[in-house]
Amino acid sequence: MVTVNGQPLVWPARSAEDLLWYLHAHPGGAYRADLLADLWGLEDTPAAANRFRVALHRLRATLGRADAVSEVRGRYTLHPDLLAASDTAALQTALQAASLARTDAEREAVLRRALACVEGEYLPQVRSDWVEEARAGWRVARVRVYVALATLHCARRECPLATQALTRAVQADPLIGEDHHQRLMTCLAQTHGRFEAVEHYRRYRRYLREEVGDTPMPDTVAIAERLKAGELLCREAELERGQARG
Template identity: 65%
Template sequence: MSQEQHRTAHLAPISPPRYLLRSLGNADVIVEGVSVVWPARSAEELLWYLHAHPRGRYRHDILAELWDLEDTRAAANRFRVALHRLRSTLGHSDAVVEEHGRYTLHADLQAASDTFALHRALAASRDLTEPRQQEELLRQALASADGEYLPHLQGEWVEAARSQHRSAVVEGRLTLSLLHCAARECPLAAASLVRAAETDPLIGEDHHQRLMVCLTMTRDKYAAIEHYRRYRHYLAEEVGDTPMQDTVDLAERLKADARPCEHGPYMLTRN
């Protein structure tokens, strides 16, 4: 038994089907089919903070990152009240567990969240060696990945969690695009690249180059050049940078009707 399994083995199960934690898009916590009405925002923030830190956090970290108050006694009291309200609202005293000073959301509650299921599937896909199985698992996982992570909350802790979630989704979409490309499913490869670039425009310039080529092969050179122009504008306005020379050269070749991908319809039909 792992250390994590040993740590949670003594906890009474909370029946995951009874709970549903939606963290993507319109965040919601559902208990027995009914959306929770929080008695105080602090209780909801504590839930999502612990959700974003599945390994748990010590009390002093929670106080500093959620309620950075000069009066430490006031901060401690807010934590105590928020913890009580969180447990009461969810109807279970073990909703948040404490062990050796570290507070953790119950494992069943973590498992009842949409992002937990998503990241578990993404992690499982990395261990698969059969491309079609990996593709199917990624496709199913990413089908529920739409929406910003906890868009109604602000703070450094949630921005960090948001960034980690976004990176995992982008990694999944890029992997899916490579699987489609290897299977010569060019439109699907292009679609996955487009979604990755929409999620994070800074996915890496090599991926933007691949997308330009994919758009050329699946649509036309004008679609590829339009993406290049949008990317160049984004770099100038948001980053204060310009595309690499390789990207500029690729755009010029595409304008001149180059067909640099052996998997595209041009190569498949030219003979």
């Protein structure tokens, strides 16, 4: 949703809203020919160019800014202020702030603010191929936040919170690094019991076989066997012991 002075916008035409979201998903800008092809399946003809000019005029008028979209050497971009006011910009700002945080408490607070920006799908109302790249980047950022939170919770032995964050991470991206699946298995064993941990391993193994045509790494299989045997593992503690021995 787009608001101006706290009020939701009423779009005069779908084309103006489509243009806004396309430029939002391409912060580096886009050429008119690409806009026409991706948004409306048109070639860059005089008639199509006129349709684009109408949509551009309506977008600027609706936002109340003549400078809402600029054109430099044929490339159209949203004004930096408009990009900075979006959830995407807030997410990137929060991730950068988290990397610079001086304490765990400060880092967690920033990460949770970032998480509030990435709940749900990116531009769920858009059903076009052009949005998929930006949507994939959105998912990657969401996974980064969950993994960072899980790392914090693991370090503090907050097993239920670590389990929750890792579960969200692998749900968002099942092909996340296999070490995260290993960590989730050990966390599940601690918080929900070995049967839940082994069940996650089986689901992951089935996913790899059916969707990727692959199998889990030997380390993952070994962890699953240890969990099946009733051994309670803590991946974080094992890593710490390994570092101490090194």
